[in-house]
Amino acid sequence: MIDPDRFEYMRARLKERVKPSRYMHSLGVSQTAEQLARIYGANENDAAVAGLLHDWDKALPASELKRIAKKHHLAPKTVRKNMPGVLHALTAPRSLRKEFPELSDEVLQAIERHTCGADDMSDLDMIVFIADIIEPGRTFADVAPLRAAVGQVDLDELFYMAYKSTLIYLLDADMSIHPDSLEVWNGIVSQRAQRMEARKSRVIVIE
């Protein structure tokens, strides 16, 4: 359980660090992640904190993000050069660990994975990833079906929908895609196929 005063302190520190619109987005992600955690049975405090701090390094200049990523081997050269937008997620755990030593590995991992995901996402990882996309301030064209699916589909399915919409967005915008994302996507679709298959065989048994 996080101490409310500590949460307030984190909020205040974030407010000093990012621009107002990013701060509002972070509050939205925090609240949405907390709601998702309540609905899907994850730790609500962890979700609120990870959501709040997920964009901690977002305001750092690209040159600084690239320097940190290079120094600590966080991303290959092609990612540092062509997709600097993903670097803030990879660098944040390092600075957050120094700033707030009480943050758990689970929370830091969810922050690290909020942009590109990973092939073994925890429930908390998925919750923060999804909350980043559907928080109330987001106005993407295809955000409505994602919001409508909350609580109607299981968390894996919601993550599948959110990841797919991110990839479609990147393709539509002619943006580079992190090379690991294809592997993540392949894992998502193969696990989904297995879930569908398992569901089908359960239905046959009942019939």
Ligand SMILES: Nc1ncnc2c1ncn2[C@@H]1O[C@H](COP(=O)(O)OP(=O)(O)O)[C@@H](O)[C@H]1O
């Ligand atoms: N898998 C990916 N490969 C490359 N770029 C990505 C990927 N996912 C997101 N991005 C880009 O990285 C940037 C930061 O992503 P993110 O932190 O999720 O979004 P935002 O800054 O809107 O909160 C965005 O410009 C986004 O388009």
